[in-house]
Amino acid sequence: MEQVSFPPLSRVAICGGTHGNEMTGVYVVREMKKKKVDKVGCVSVMTVLSNPEAVNVCRRYMETDLNRCFPDALLSAPLTASSPHEMKRAHELNALLGPKGSPQAVNLLCDIHNTTANMGICFIFYRFDWIALHLFKYVQSKTSFGPVRAIQFDTPLSEAYSLESVAKHGFALEVGPQPTGVVRADIYNMVTETLDLIMEWLEQFNSGSVFEGGEVEAFRKTQSLDYPRDPTTDEITAAIHPQLQDKDFKLLRAGDPIFWPFTGEAVKYEGEEAYPFFVNECAYYEKKVAFHLARKISISLPSISVKKN
């Protein structure tokens, strides 16, 4: 197994409130700010409330989804007076935490999100990233709570649209189930424990520890399924079937019921075996899909260590 080395990870950003009604990150960041957390060991920590205006009104966003504003094409386009609030904020965040792809970008960015789906705690990656995957492996092996999972979306960095893409390394921490606008102590505790483990790992990494490689299991997104809709009005005509509701990451087989129409018979799954996630993670008005499907993949991690000067 190869060994890979990286420069020290000296600047870290912890972000919350990228979606203004996902409350765990909002409260975690507020509490870190109150405690004036700006350094853990030799790691400098920035805490960022990504979209304070949306947080103030407890909405996902004001004009457009901030977490879709970070592809290169949007960050390089000039702002105008009529640019949406979130596009302006994306430029500010890119200046503060990036610029994306530049040597000045923070070393690691963790963006805290919540979902109403029964997903537990998930690291979401948009690219293979040995640092982020080692952090996932470490957290997975150390937490006091249930399964910790990793989900990989395949997106080239230039097209990556989410906040963490401005950093050199990064991931979204997606935690649920939690309704929007609500703080649950159990979810809050899972996140703070995870952040403590991340800081612990960073200190060990920066001080020269070698982290052994090995296989980690992740879920790679393969497709998305939309709700059944009325072809003329586009209105949703079925709920998630009770047998699928809350069954994120439970194997789905052909013939299993997936939709429960308000009138008529259950809709069954027709496809290859797959793992559903973000099941019914629905702001219905967002025209979100009903759920995503993934297959399990195994990733061979190299050993990693800090690059000596």
Add this chain to the structure above:
Amino acid sequence: MEQVSFPPLSRVAICGGTHGNEMTGVYVVREMKKKKVDKVGCVSVMTVLSNPEAVNVCRRYMETDLNRCFPDALLSAPLTASSPHEMKRAHELNALLGPKGSPQAVNLLCDIHNTTANMGICFIFYRFDWIALHLFKYVQSKTSFGPVRAIQFDTPLSEAYSLESVAKHGFALEVGPQPTGVVRADIYNMVTETLDLIMEWLEQFNSGSVFEGGEVEAFRKTQSLDYPRDPTTDEITAAIHPQLQDKDFKLLRAGDPIFWPFTGEAVKYEGEEAYPFFVNECAYYEKKVAFHLARKISISLPSISVKKN
């Protein structure tokens, strides 16, 4: 035990979307409209989407809480161009379903709400109402699902601020846990089964059946507890304690932990034994309380029947 008779209950309104992000009522009403339900037996049924503008943007309300717009003082005050959207809508609904306190008002109004709290299905009353309490007793004895509860708030009819107060008889059907913006099939099914039982009871009542009285148990609200807050910023400084989260209607005793501060020690309950409800039913931005407390009461229902002409 006395026997009471009432005129036939010939006009019924089923309302949803009074809060635009509580989705069960929105979908129940939409489906009833699609099926053109306007009569069940000899009962005429109106289906009303109370706040379509708020439903369209999946928010609780646009300018002010519609379900606080129905006290006499507000309904009798003249509208102006600058009246909030919901106040204008309240006047429309009062004209359609009331006027409140008049002989023209619909006989029965059921307003469907959701909560993120683990409350199951609850009938909420703002006054003693033999019709509504008999409906509760009937539904409670017939449903295929878990406990059905009744909650009583003490409010004189003239001050009653909620939509159902415009009808001669009425109640809110409060069902959870369900995140805002989400439809769960299990919750949807509980509500449609409840509505079917209500229609069944109304047909029997109107056709001359006598419903025996007896004791029913209800919860009467005694007080509300707010979250601990920062005295200068008013920000919430504690979550609901994990031991209280999801424990709606479980007896709370002095010394039980109720709040879990983000820093510091658990806050314990100091007070008489009581039953918490609406626990963490929090749109945090709404400045809602953390939970309400109730005591159990026993209500002696008279037998009831339809008044013969």
